[in-house]
Amino acid sequence: MKLRLPVSALTDAVSYTAKALPSRAPVPVMLGMLLATGDGGLRLSACDGEVYTSATVSAEIADDGTALVPGRLLNDICSRLPKGADVDLELVDNGARLAVGCRAARFTLPVLPVEEYPAVLPLPDAVATVQAGVLADAVAQVAVAASTDTSLPTLTGIKVRLDGSMLHLDSTDRYRMTHKELTVQPTGVLPTPAPKRGGKKNGDDQAAVLVPAKALAEAAKALEGEHTLTLHWSEGLLGLSIPGGRTYMTRLLDGEFPTMGGFFAGEWPITLRLPVAEAVDAIQRVALVATRNTPVRLVVERGGEQLRVEAGSGDDAQASDRIPAHATGTDGAEGLVIAFNPAFLADALKALGTSEADLHVRDPHKPAYLAGRLGDGPDATYQHLVMPVRLSG
Secondary structure (H helix, E strand, C coil), X not given: CEEEEEHHHHHHXXXXXXXXXXXXXXXXXXXXXXXEEECCEEEEEEECCCEEEEEEECCEEEECCEEEEEHHHXXXXXXXXXXXXXXXXXXXXXXXXXXXXXXXXEEEEECECHHHCCCCCCCCCEEEEEEHHHHHHHHHHHHCCXXXXXXXXXXXXXXXXXXXXXXXXXXXXXXXXXXXXXXXXXXXXXXXXCCCHHHCCCHHHCCEEEEEHHHHHHHHHHCCCCCEEEEEEECCEEEEEECCCEEEEEECCCCCCCCCHHHHCCCCCEEEEEEHHHHHHHHHHHHHHCCCXXXXXXXXXXXXXXXXXXXXXXXXXXXXXXXXXXXXXXXXHCCCEEEECHHHHHHHHHHHCCCXXXXXXXXXXXXXXXXXXXXXXXXXCEEEEECCCCCCC
16 A cells, blocks of 8 residues: 545545544454545545444555554544645555655554454445435434433434435434424435334334434534435445545444324414523523522413523522513413423524524423424424423422
């Protein structure tokens, strides 16, 4: 292997590929980044057994070859090289080391045994395309409600379902639920459904997979931009790819995801229209006095035209603030008191991505439904359900 390419191009490709490097590994070879030359230039690959990344970058190739080198060390070296220069990579010492040279700087890295490294997995079939920025925004909206409790692995995922030209994303941690819809361009290849336990088939899930939320959010963000993104999946894997040769794959989760559609349906007798930025500021402000597991309370005042946000009680520290609101629905909106986990409510409001929000309430003890407002109407593509906190007394 002997090649030359711009430092900036190599640094960008190495930094992206390093996202799949494990922080710890049972064997040293898993800490490696695989470099291989080919017709497309230099291809870099990394994996931790669950996540797989790859990037291709153009290079002047003098000799073809393959090398597996310590990935984090290569990433650190590239980040310190002068960005306006070229860098030379060459296998030396009969292939035992990789030399990295840039102007007067020179490094030699040990080469790990390629034969012990896992095979690079091919991308599954492409099932749809979408603008990368659109997918990144959608995944960020849904990932906020995914659980981080690894003892409930199914709830740490985002359910991704393709229905014609509509992609549906769902998540829940039992206290919050989100649903997002976005339009995509199907490729005509029907995704292969993941096998169901017990051999049962659900017609609604024939084109659905359960993807680790953390991996999907990181992948969508890493690949976002003003370009088309291709969605791939098959039994066991989901992949994303963009023009230029960058790919990100993750293994799927097993298990049955909760059915969520019924929670958003039905009548909502009370609606509170709120300014999102003011509401988030007020919630975070009064939450300063809220001790662990203490909610903030929302109290409707002045005939439904004002909302009092408060926290604390008794001998504890207390705080309150007021923001404009507009309540519609039953006459019972005046004096309505409903309490929420402040972080959950603030995260939900911020995830809407709109300047105004509608908080739909059935009962202070039942889930409340948040939707952003676009122009004169609600944003029908994103729904966020938050479970209230039951107040004592």
